[in-house]
Amino acid sequence: MNIRTSDILVCGKSIKECLADIEAFHGFTAPGLVLGTFMVDWARELVGSDVEADAIVETRHCLPDAIQIFTPCSFGNGWMKVLDWGKFALSLYDKKTLEGYRVWLDLEKARQFPNIYNWYMHLVPKKELPLEVLTGTMIEAKREVLSSCAIRVTQFYESPKKGKIEICSGCGEAYPAVQGSQCLTCQGKGYYEKCQVSGVGS
């Protein structure tokens, strides 16, 4: 990392701090998050720092964590929606006007940075493209592999309503009445079977 690169601020921090934040939250320095840091940085700048922005992320892989690390939006507070659409793109938008900006990995531009293009398109085995080399290219490229566009959000901006709660006659737990006369787990759709473990349980 040269002096110029280590001096710039991304999402209000040095690159080094961003990488440390990524590792602390995500567990490792995923390349998608390094790219995502520059995407969030650009989207934030376009939307304006004075705007309360919600987020939509178009993939469930990696990128949602860039939003969660570098903006106030999280999965649990509902300000970030995640679409499992497999596209490397995110949008930040004013939650009042629904106007904002979409930022995405622009493959045409990425051709200028073969490491990034080959990584994203799965054209090179992981062992032939060391992580440090790939993230180094991303830090070099910054916004040069990205494009942005002004948008107006037309769906997925609603807060999901919680609806009527009932107590399940099967398990005694609260569940959304809309699911039927029992909760999904008691309807046989659960994700677990109970185990017998001596000395544990309530």
Next chain:
Amino acid sequence: MNIRTSDILVCGKSIKECLADIEAFHGFTAPGLVLGTFMVDWARELVGSDVEADAIVETRHCLPDAIQIFTPCSFGNGWMKVLDWGKFALSLYDKKTLEGYRVWLDLEKARQFPNIYNWYMHLVPKKELPLEVLTGTMIEAKREVLSSCAIRVTQFYESPKKGKIEICSGCGEAYPAVQGSQCLTCQGKGYYEKCQVSGVGS
């Protein structure tokens, strides 16, 4: 908060530090996250600190952030799955054996703490139950409103495969080939319309 309460460690931290972490990540001290802190704490203890645990959360509201704040699991790294099932429950399980523990808000036990019961069942208007009073009751109750159970996870533990990537003939972006001959947005299912903004764009 009395001395005994402020002394105990939850998720390896003091209650005060937990509340600060919640506010920093989630934006405010949501009651669901205060309860969630004790749920994660208990599940972690049951699973064992030496186990690499993945998480499943049974509601999209609030609770996923307790997992993201107090464990290495996040939405973006895929170690946390979120089911939109509207149940206040979470599981931590060994990703190798699929064995673990489910912890949930036990309504029968919560009847001993009317503030918690009334809050969860929407039986009292928010203005009649100040946030500090509610979270105070939760910190008082700790695990006394929770139950736990040993489980073996039977589905939702897989890492979703990324599959074949193609370049969309409509927008030129990469997308999962499985979606068809164009990406979902170009098929008209997108969440935005493009705006004309002078001087912006790529």
